[in-house]
Amino acid sequence: MEEQSQDSAGGGPTVKDEEVEDENLTEATAPEAEEEDEEALPHSEILDIFEEGLARLVQDPLLCDLPIQVTLEEVNSQIALEYGQAMTVRVLKADGEIMPIVVVQNATVLDLKKAISRFMELKQQREGGVKHISWRYVWRTYHLVFQGEKLDDDKMRLKDYGIRNRDEVTFMKRLRKK
Numbered sequence: 001m002e003e004q005s006q007d008s009a010g011g012g013p014t015v016k017d018e019e020v021e022d023e024n025l026t027e028a029t030a031p032e033a034e035e036e037d038e039e040a041l042p043h044s045e046i047l048d049i050f051e052e053g054l055a056r057l058v059q060d061p062l063l064c065d066l067p068i069q070v071t072l073e074e075v076n077s078q079i080a081l082e083y084g085q086a087m088t089v090r091v092l093k094a095d096g097e098i099m100p101i102v103v104v105q106n107a108t109v110l111d112l113k114k115a116i117s118r119f120m121e122l123k124q125q126r127e128g129g130v131k132h133i134s135w136r137y138v139w140r141t142y143h144l145v146f147q148g149e150k151l152d153d154d155k156m157r158l159k160d161y162g163i164r165n166r167d168e169v170t171f172m173k174r175l176r177k178k
Contacts, residue, residue, distance in 0.1 A: 086102050088100050117135050142172060
């Protein structure tokens with residue numbers, strides 16, 4: 001105590017003065033430290049870290065069917081499927097490929113068509129395939145068919161056609177009228 005009073009009386013720095021200087025020093029260097037941290041990790045590295053974390057998340061039994069470059073939309077669809085809020089419609093292409101398309105329980109034919117186009121878009125991005133598909137051409141050239149019945153009315157619900165979870169819908173080439 002005596003040392004402190006002697007220092008303050010003698011005009012030397014006190015403990016309080018040193019604390020204020022230390023606070024000023026940390027305030028001055030704090031923004032620089034934050035800037036250095038931001039510069040330390042480039043965007044590509046942050047993206048890699050995020051993808052690694054996402055890959056670990058996708059190993060969950062509920063989400064294990066999803067690809068590594070999964071989108072939030074696909075995760076939400078898988079969760080909705082698990083809770084019975086969505087269903088998987090297996091769409092059979094002419095080449096024999098089966099596309100598992102997830103749609104909500106009360107989806108319309110138009111919702112199914114949009115889900116098919118989104119599925120193909122994501123698949124192409126991941127595989128680096130064809131850049132653009134004219135869906136207008138596809139729907140003009142092909143029907144979706146379930147148990148011999150054409151799904152013509154875009155506003156009609158899939159349930160009304162009798163389509164349930166894991167049912168198979170096929171692409172069928174339209175016949176030209178002469």
